[in-house]
Amino acid sequence: MPTGVAMRDARGQLFDAAERILLRAGPNALTSRAVTTEAGCAKGVLHRHFADFDAFLAELVLDRIGRIDQQSTALRESAGTGTVADNLTGALRDVFGSLAVAIVGLITSRDVLRTRLRQVRPAGVPVLTEATAMLASYLSAERDLGRIAADADVDTLALTLIGSGHLLFAGREGSPPEAEAVHKVVTTVIAGTAPGAPGAAPLGE
Template sequence: MPTGVAIRDVREQLFAAAERVLLRVGPSALTSRAVTDEAGCAKGVLHRHFADFDDFLASLVREHISQLDAHSAELADSAGSGTVADNLTRTLKDLFGPVAVAVVGLVASRDGLRARLRETTPAGLPLLTEATAVLAAYLTAEQARGRIAAEADPDTLAPTLIGTGHLLFADRTGTAPGTETVRRAVIGVLGEAVNNPTDQQTS
């Protein structure tokens, strides 16, 4: 097997193992030993592919950040169709899946990890900052189509939506909120920013 493919496969196995540990026991129990035990490999395997454990964790977080491209493309394609509230509700539910919530908790709990991620996320909380940019771009696109009021500020609405979504989904051990709960929160944040009142009705 070519070296590049082998390395990619090892990285993916280690990332998947780390995510399982995060979901099962949370960020505080995530260690290099826990990851390699979960992956069923020697501890040295991780250190052969990453400079140190923080490098591994930073790579894991950046992998999740890169996955936001798919959410961004899907949300951009939805601009002008459906309803703004429904489009944002669906996106928040996708963004705050169990693994993503666990990764956000990991970033929030480790100062060294956040410092490492400053190379690519200079401000804010990595992953949430990039997710905010995805929503801001969508709201700006809807504003250009006249579905969001001209006087509304997408750069204020977007972080408010992300903060609200994070609060709704933050308890990784609890029951995730249902679609209608998330939708009501979205509508509450949008308020009068939606030009057409019927755009906040379920399509």
């Protein structure tokens, strides 16, 4: 798009441009000039929609958190279908295979951004906190259906899965782990939470 041409849904296009930069080159490459260049728009477009670049980044993070909220609804509705391990594996790959790791790196690298985000989401690390809640909600639904043990600590399981997933995906630029590797982590974390007596079929089967 030639510089100076009007943009439809400028916010969305700028967010998408920032996402591409983050995924391609990491947080250090993310500048207002890089974003507007990537979006193919005039430099002033970003500042017409946001007070400053950190305000833009905060809105970017909140927008992507909204996507996790949507994913959470779909994951919870999948309870009772497929296998617990497969559903969790898919959820982790969706979260960490997209923007989550880059977003966390962005947040930790910018003090002003962290401060702004704490004003609206004071607890935990944005994205990781929402992803943990998503898995806990899903596991709670599976527990209610009897597909995991009634005494399973879903909050601890979710926290362990997100922590393990983050470590598994972090630092792997352009080469995410294979589905089998993610599935192995999931089955290890949830081992022992199958309903019934010891020796019950693993949740991945």
